Amino acid sequence: MPDDEAEQVMRARAGEREAYAELFRRHAPRVGAVCCARLGWRGPLDDMVQETFTRAWSELGSLGSAERFAPWLRGIALHVCADWQRRSGREERLLVPLAEPFDPPARADEGDGPDEEGRALLDAVDALPEIFRETVTLFYFGERSHQEIAATLGISAAAVNARLGKARALLRESLARDA
Amino acid sequence: MNEHDRARLSAYLDGVLAAPEAQALERELGARPELAAELAALRTQEAALARAFAPLVRTVAERTRGLALPEPTSARPTVRRRRGAPLLWLAMGAAAGVLATGTLLDWGRLPGAPTPAPAPEARAALAFARLEQAIGAVELVSDTAAAALATGTELVPGARVRTSTGAKCTLVLADRTRLFLDAGSELVLAAPRQVALHQGRVFAEVQPSAERFRAEAGASVVEVLGTRLDLTQRIGEPGSENAGRALTELALLEGSALLCGTRVEAGQLATAIDGRFEHAREAKDLLLVTSWVNELLAFEPGREREFQERVDALLAMLGRTKVAHLYEWEIRSLGDHCALPLLRYVESEGSRAESRQRHEAIRILADVADVTQLAGLAALLDDADPEVRVSAARGIVRLTGGLPGDSPGSFAEPDFAERAARWRAVLDRR
Numbered sequence: 269m270p271d272d273e274a275e276q277v278m279r280a281r282a283g284e285r286e287a288y289a290e291l292f293r294r295h296a297p298r299v300g301a302v303c304c305a306r307l308g309w310r311g312p313l314d315d316m317v318q319e320t321f322t323r324a325w326s327e328l329g330s331l332g333s334a335e336r337f338a339p340w341l342r343g344i345a346l347h348v349c350a351d352w353q354r355r356s357g358r359e360e361r362l363l364v365p366l367a368e369p370f371d372p373p374a375r376a377d378e379g380d381g382p383d384e385e386g387r388a389l390l391d392a393v394d395a396l397p398e399i400f401r402e403t404v405t406l407f408y409f410g411e412r413s414h415q416e417i418a419a420t421l422g423i424s425a426a427a428v429n430a431r432l433g434k435a436r437a438l439l440r441e442s443l444a445r446d447a
Numbered sequence: 448m449n450e451h452d453r454a455r456l457s458a459y460l461d462g463v464l465a466a467p468e469a470q471a472l473e474r475e476l477g478a479r480p481e482l483a484a485e486l487a488a489l490r491t492q493e494a495a496l497a498r499a500f501a502p503l504v505r506t507v508a509e510r511t512r513g514l515a516l517p518e519p520t521s522a523r524p525t526v527r528r529r530r531g532a533p534l535l536w537l538a539m540g541a542a543a544g545v546l547a548t549g550t551l552l553d554w555g556r557l558p559g560a561p562t563p564a565p566a567p568e569a570r571a572a573l574a575f576a577r578l579e580q581a582i583g584a585v586e587l588v589s590d591t592a593a594a595a596l597a598t599g600t601e602l603v604p605g606a607r608v609r610t611s612t613g614a615k616c617t618l619v620l621a622d623r624t625r626l627f628l629d630a631g632s633e634l635v636l637a638a639p640r641q642v643a644l645h646q647g648r649v650f651a652e653v654q655p656s657a658e659r660f661r662a663e664a665g666a667s668v669v670e671v672l673g674t675r676l677d678l679t680q681r682i683g684e685p686g687s688e689n690a691g692r693a694l695t696e697l698a699l700l701e702g703s704a705l706l707c708g709t710r711v712e713a714g715q716l717a718t719a720i721d722g723r724f725e726h727a728r729e730a731k732d733l734l735l736v737t738s739w740v741n742e743l744l745a746f747e748p749g750r751e752r753e754f755q756e757r758v759d760a761l762l763a764m765l766g767r768t769k770v771a772h773l774y775e776w777e778i779r780s781l782g783d784h785c786a787l788p789l790l791r792y793v794e795s796e797g798s799r800a801e802s803r804q805r806h807e808a809i810r811i812l813a814d815v816a817d818v819t820q821l822a823g824l825a826a827l828l829d830d831a832d833p834e835v836r837v838s839a840a841r842g843i844v845r846l847t848g849g850l851p852g853d854s855p856g857s858f859a860e861p862d863f864a865e866r867a868a869r870w871r872a873v874l875d876r877r
Contacts, residue, residue, distance in 0.1 A: 274687070282679070282696065282716075283736040285777075300507035313507050329631060330612075333684040381506075386499030393496075407461075408500040414463050425463075433457030434450070436489055443492075 277334035280325075288328075292321050295338065298420060299345045301409035305402035306349040309382075309390040316352060320345040338420045392442045400435035403428060448485060456486050460493060573621045576602040576636050582742065583614025588633070602636055609633045610647070617743050624660065625652040627740045637663075648679045650740045665693035666722025667707050674713075675700040677737045683720075695719040698736050734760055738777055745784050754781060758788035762804045778811055786815050790823045793835065802832065809835050813842035821846060825874050828867035833859040836867070843870065 273294070279287035296317055303316035324344050331340050382390060393404055406417045414425040414432075421428070458464040459472055476483045578585060578600045586593040586609045587602070596608065602618070610616055610632050618626040621639060628634055632647020640656065642649070643663040653660045655673025662669040664680040677698040683689030697706050697717045704711045709724040711717040716736070717727035730736055734757065741757075744750050758781065764774045778785050789812040792798050798805045809827070816824060820842075827839035840855035849855070850873060853866055860866075 283738065285735050297504060297507065300504070304503060309503055313503065317507060333686045335684075335686055381502050382499045385495060386502070389495055389499040390503075393499075404496075405500075408496050409504055412461075414461065429458045429461070429463065430450075430454050432461070433453040433455075436457055436492065437453050439496075440488060440492060 273337065274334040277328075277331070277337045281328045281331065281334075288325060291337070295341055296321070297409050298338065298406065298416075299341060301406045302342050302345040302402065302420075303349050304409065305398070305405040306346060307352070308394045311349075312352070316345065316348055319348045319352075323348060338416075339422045342420055388446070389439075389443070392439050392446070395442065396435055396438055400431055400438060403431040404435045404439075407432060448481065452482060452485075456482070456489060460486070460489055573619065574601065575604060575639065576606065576618055576620045578602065578608070579617040579619045579625070580743065580747075581614065581616040583630070584611045585609070585614055585616045585628075586611070604636065604638055607633065607635045607645075615739075615743055617747075620654075622654045622656060624654045626650070627652075627743045629739055644678055644680045646680055646682075648677070648739070650677045650737060651675065664695040664719075667693070667695035667719040668705075668722075669695075669697055670705040671702070674702040674704060676704060677733075677740075689720060692721050698730055698733055700733055700737070734764075735774075735777060738780070741781060741784075745781065750784075751787070754784045755788040755791060757781070758785050759792060762789075762792060762808055765804055765807045775807065775811065779815065786812060786817060786820055790816070790820050793827065794823065799832075805832070806834050806838075809838040809842075813838045813845065816842045816846065818846055821874065825867075825871050828858060828870055829864050833863070836863055840870075843874075847874075 273291070276287040276291055280291055299317045299320050300313050303311060303313050303320070307313070307316065320341065324341055327344065331337065381387075393401060396404065402421070403417060406420060414428045417428045418425045455464065455468070455472055459469055464472065476486065578596050578598050581596070581598050585596045587596045587600075588594075588607045588609045593609065602608070608616070608618065608628065610628050610630050613630050615630055616628050618628065618634075618636070620626070620636070624640070626634065626642065627650040629648035629650075632649060633645040634647075634649055635643040635645065637643055640658055640660045641663075642651075642661075649662070651660075651662065652675050653671055653673050657672070659670045659672060662671075662676075662678055664678055667680075669676065669678060677700070679694075679696040681694050683692045683694055685691070695706070695718065697704065697711060697719075699711050699713050699715055699717070701713050703713065706717045706727075707719045707722060707724040709717075709727075711727050714729055714733065715727045716730040716733075718725045744753065758778055761774045761778045778789075789808045793805055793809050793812065798808070812820070812824075824839045824842045824846075827835055828843075830836050830839065836858040837855050840849070840853075840858045843849060844855055850870060853870070857863075857866060
């Protein structure tokens with residue numbers, strides 16, 4: 269956690285929205301990664317990020333230690349994703365008898381999206397067990413710091429390294445199988 | 448290749464392997480071709496993963512640029528707003544109803560609106576204090592029990608009032624001092640001009656008097672004669688510098704106050720810890736610090752001037768800050784209470800010299816206006832500023848559907864005067 273972050277959290281909790289805006293800028297990619305790991309890369313990531321920060325703003329008072337902001341935010345993001353999954357699950361159940369097999373909107377790959385190789389790779393990431401998927405996604409979403417990922421996930425940096433090593437190996441195996 | 452090798456290669460790839468171990472691995476790579484091949488494959492995969500994730504990162508960054516928070520549920524309108532009614536006559540009919548009766552129609556209380564207290568004339572003179580309004584569950588608590596508190600209930604000295612999560616309330620004292628209690632707070636009404644905040648947050652509008660108003664917060668004491676202040680009491684978070692200590696924060700909007708015996712001036716945010724004054728600094732924007740009160744103020748009659756001042760101050764900030772969207776959000780969060788102040792601002796002569804703020808104001812007004820602002824919007828259809836005309840037309844279209852063939856954008860064209868006259872004629876007929 270950067271030195272000034274705890275202070276920013278305290279200021280945001282006191283109602284200073286500029287401080288919260290700075291936290292948003294700093295943590296939005298991280299929250300996007302958490303949502304991506306939970307919903308898959310085709311999920312409505314931007315909406316989930318927005319909803320997470322909206323919800324977090326109203327619940328800042330319930331945050332325990334300011335130093336725990338990143339894992340606390342991750343918890344909210346997971347709840348937001350779970351709510352979305354419940355909602356979309358209901359919609360899916362309603363739609364399936366009336367329509368063709370459900371095809372989730374490929375929002376993230378509209379326009380300037382990943383190429384074919386990238387899509388295959390992202391699909392392979394989506395297929396990883398969750399603990400590896402989240403670590404890998406956090407890493408490639410721009411975190412690139414084992415320490416920061418460790419703080420977000422509430423685990424040690426060594427555990428992050430172990431998960432990344434395993435995840436990379438699993439990805440290689442998966443892609444070799446599909447080749 | 449085992450788990451240990453994988454972990455080492457992964458750490459080496461990410462540059463987090465300690466220098467001695469990295470050097471040892473580099474020596475090993477020369478002797479173990481399968482290890483070198485694995486590292487090369489990982490590097491290739493690494494580049495491919497970075498390429499694959501890049502568009503996602505970009506998409507999220509672009510679509511969430513800025514903190515475009517939606518309007519909060521606070522400060523909901525007291526009159527149901529008609530959005531995008533398809534026909535002009537529908538809106539005008541409603542407006543005519545307003546004009547004919549001289550009063551707004553009661554379309555019912557919205558979910559989330561506070562339970563109002565009985566009308567003032569129905570009550571006896573206030574002996575000590577009363578729960579004036581409440582949003583959510585408010586309780587009267589003792590050491591052993593808690594009971595739900597109904598709005599309008601008179602309270603006696605020593606009453607301990609608690610708001611649950613998500614609840615807020617307004618308490619009025621016999622001297623007309625008003626206390627706004629935030630969610631998750633507990634306040635004891637000790638004596639006529641004495642309260643004790645056990646936890647949470649209170650915003651006080653203290654009536655001026657020769658007798659000091661005293662607010663205790665833990666071991667800290669705030670003393671004022673008459674002012675508006677925001678007081679917070681909480682315990683330092685575990686693991687923080689002030690873990691377990693009683694933190695008191697005072698934001699003072701007017702005049703001066705004493706916090707633990709030290710003078711605090713208007714515009715300052717002061718802190719005391721465990722009953723000792725720590726420091727005071729200029730608050731960046733007290734309007735935002737105290738915005739949580741708006742949800743309660745929005746339901747109070749006679750606050751029009753306050754809302755006008757607030758909207759004017761927030762509009763002024765739009766041109767001065769890099770986080771203008773936060774101020775815009777704050778304006779929008781006032782719900783219907785911002786519409787009339789925005790219209791008054793756009794109509795004012797003074798605003799014509801502040802074109803940027805004027806444009807922001809009319810843009811927001813176009814989104815939030817209700818039928819009672821239709822006449823005002825119609826009058827702006829031939830404003831000298833094309834952006835104002837277009838936004839005014841957009842607001843009218845939102846409320847009425849507009850006239851076929853005339854888009855809001857057409858009011859930027861040179862023949863706007865003729866078009867404006869036609870629109871106003873239709874609005875007048877209706």
